[in-house]
Amino acid sequence: MAKLQVAIDLLTTEDAIALATKVAPYIDIIELGTPLIKSEGLSVITAMKEAFPDKKVFADFKTADAGALEAEMAFKAGADYITILGAVDDATIAGAVAKAKEYNRAVVVDTIGVADRVKRAQEVSKLGVEFVELHAGLDEQAKDGYSIQVLIDEATNAGVPVSIAGGVNINSIADVKKSGAVVAVAGGAIYGAEDPAAAAKALKEALA
Structure with a gap:
């Protein structure tokens, strides 16, 4: 069964933990968004892991260089996953993967901004990453004509473990599941909902 990841794009540790x-109760992976980490620093990773030791904590660093160094920073703070940008040199990803092995943690490659996400997902999967995030960022989602169906089709064709991030909601979750994605990433559909718990519960049940 695909895992459910909540992307927390709030700006304070207090709000994120709340x-x-x-x-x-309904999610498997807690993602600390890039703006949150930039706002609060590494301490938010430690605070979240201490608050939820049974959940995987996903540090969305979007690292572009010094992969091993930034991976170690994230893992020492308590992260289970770190993101490295797919557009970077393979050496950056490989360095982070090597560090992940030392800490028994994992690297996820984020394909935001990558022109051919399927091709890059297949390439970086050979470097030992846990999975590849097929990701349309908020700015891309805001463009006229954007549809999550693009990511769903890419996941179906990738042939490697992927997550989908970019508009996952109750209307798209069935197709996300059908695509074979190993993780469904929901942000605004959960934290922007009137009842975030009910929204997360509905998404989790749809993935079952």
Whole structure:
């Protein structure tokens, strides 16, 4: 069964933990968004892992260089996953993967901004990453004509473990599941909902 990941794009540790507390029964992975980590620093990773030791904590660093160094920073703080940008040199990804092996943690490659996400997913999967995030960022999603169906089709064709991030909601979750993605990443569909717990519960049930 695909795992459900909540992307927390709030800006304070207090708000992030409050949201995670509401949705924890229904999610598998807690993603600390890039703006949150930039706002609060490494301490938010430690705080989240201490609050939810049974959940995987996903540090969305979007690392572009010094892969081994930034991976170690994230893992020492308590992260289970770190993201490395797919557009970077393979050496950056390989360095992070090597560090992940030392800490028994994992690397996820984020394909935001990559023109051919399927091709890059297939390439970086050979470097030992846990899975590849087929990701349309908020700015891409805001463009006229954007559809998550693009990511769903890419996941179906990738042939490697992928997650889908970019508009996952209750209307698209069935197709996300059908695509074979190993993780469904929901952000606004959960934290923007009137009842985040109910929204997370509905998504989790749809993945079952």
